[in-house]
Structures are given as structure tokens and as C-alpha cells.
Amino acid sequence: MFNDQILVMNRSWMPVAVTTVRRGMSLVFRNHARIVDHDSFDLFDWERWLAERSASKSPDEAPVAGYIHTVNLRIELPQVIILSRYNGVPNRSVPFSRRTLFRRDNHECQYCGGRPGVRNLSIDHVLPRSRGGGTDWLNCVVSCVRCNVRKGNRTPEEAGINLRRRPFRPSLMEGLGVGQDMPKAWERFLKV
Ligand SMILES: [Zn+2]
Numbered sequence: 001m002f003n004d005q006i007l008v009m010n011r012s013w014m015p016v017a018v019t020t021v022r023r024g025m026s027l028v029f030r031n032h033a034r035i036v037d038h039d040s041f042d043l044f045d046w047e048r049w050l051a052e053r054s055a056s057k058s059p060d061e062a063p064v065a066g067y068i069h070t071v072n073l074r075i076e077l078p079q080v081i082i083l084s085r086y087n088g089v090p091n092r093s094v095p096f097s098r099r100t101l102f103r104r105d106n107h108e109c110q111y112c113g114g115r116p117g118v119r120n121l122s123i124d125h126v127l128p129r130s131r132g133g134g135t136d137w138l139n140c141v142v143s144c145v146r147c148n149v150r151k152g153n154r155t156p157e158e159a160g161i162n163l164r165r166r167p168f169r170p171s172l173m174e175g176l177g178v179g180q181d182m183p184k185a186w187e188r189f190l191k192v
Contacts, residue, residue: 007080007186008033011087015189018176021068024081032085035078038185043082050075079185094170096137098123104137104170109144111151111161116144126167128153137169 006024008017027033028046035044044052053076061074068075094100101123108115110124124143127133130153141163143151151159178190 005183006078007183007189009036009080009082009189010089011083011085013082013189014089015176015186016083016086016088016090018178021077024078027083028078028081033081033083036080036082036189038080038188049078079183080189096135096140100170101137101140102142104168105142108142109147110141110164110167111143111147111156113164114144114147120145122148124148124151126163127155138167141167 004021005018006021007015008019008024008027010016024033028035028049031045035046035049036042037044050073054073056072057069057074059071063069064074066077068077094104102118102121106115107118107121109121121142122145123140124147125133125135126139126141129135133139147161151161156163176190178186182190
């Protein structure tokens with residue numbers, strides 16, 4: 001559906017930011033970026049986009065989602081742009097914290113899948129701390145209190161319980177603050 005955000009990629013097609021249509025378009029107007037067709041990967045400057053992706057309309061036409069409306073024109077709303085010069089990669093790693101870990105694991109126990117509420121959830125070190133396990137993205141999971149007690153000072157294998165999903169560093173999308181409601185057009189650029 002309609003969204004008012006644009007995905008910004010660096011010169012090497014690597015997503016680097018999510019910005020407002022307004023700011024994204026201003027980059028295009030100043031020739032700092034070009035619009036990317038998310039199906040063909042074709043690149044457009046503003047003149048060409050305007051020539052090929054707009055249609056005339058009657059002044060009293062109701063606004064259609066996914067378009068920019070001017071008095072006479074309905075212009076397809078760009079969803080992805082690529083910067084002409086910038087080739088850097090901003091640091092967008094997600095800081096490790098209780099809050100961000102809970103969000104990564106969807107407030108779900110990673111052993112039994114239960115969602116007993118934050119107060120009954122804890123952080124479990126997959127390899128126990130006492131045995132050198134780190135407090136980081138790759139060794140910590142959300143666990144309900146019951147599973148945590150059952151696992152005790154053991155690895156999941158030793159305790160005979162399964163991890164539903166291997167712990168991971170939150171993805172690029174999460175680092176960019178892109179949620180579940182991500183526009184379809186962005187998907188193929190974000191699956192890296
Ligand atoms: Zn559990």
C-alpha cells in the first residue's frame with residue numbers, strides 16, 4: 001500500500017538508508033541520485049521518470065495511492081533510489097541490549113516458543129557464562145523462566161532441549177529500522 005518512504009542505496013547497490021519521499025526526491029532533483037525501477041533495475045533521472053512514469057489526469061480526479069499528484073499529472077511514486085557518488089557503508093549495527101534482544105526474538109522463548117510476557121522471560125546464555133559463553137548476539141537468546149531453569153548450567157544439547165532458531169546478529173533491515181510493513185518493492189534490494 002501507500003508508503004511515504006524511499007529506500008536509498010549507495011553507488012554499489014547496497015542499501016544505506018531509509019528516508020522520506022521528500023528528502024529522497026530532493027536528492028533526485030539535484031542529480032545526487034537516480035530513481036531505480038524495482039522490476040527492471042532501470043535507472044531514471046527526474047526528466048525521464050516524469051516522461052515515462054506519469055499520466056495526465058483530470059483536475060477533479062481522486063488521489064490514487066502510490067502516486068504523486070500535481071494539478072495535471074499523476075506521477076508514479078519512486079520507492080528506491082541510488083546515490084550517484086556516495087559509496088560508503090554507514091555503521092548501522094544494532095546495539096546489543098536487553099530490549100533489542102527481546103525484539104529480535106519477538107518476545108518468544110527460543111526453546112519452547114512460549115510467549116509468557118516480558119516478566120516471565122529472561123536472557124539465556126546458550127553456552128553458559130561460567131563456561132566462557134559471551135553476552136552477545138550470537139550466544140544469547142530469550143528464554144522463558146521455566147526453560148531457563150530446566151536448562152540450567154548446560155548447553156541445549158546437554159539439557160536435551162532444542163533451540164528453535166540459531167541466535168543471529170540482527171539483519172540489515174532491522175539495522176535500517178525497516179519493519180514487517182516493508183514495501184514489496186524493497187525486498188529484492190534488502191535480501192543480501
Ligand atoms: Zn520456554
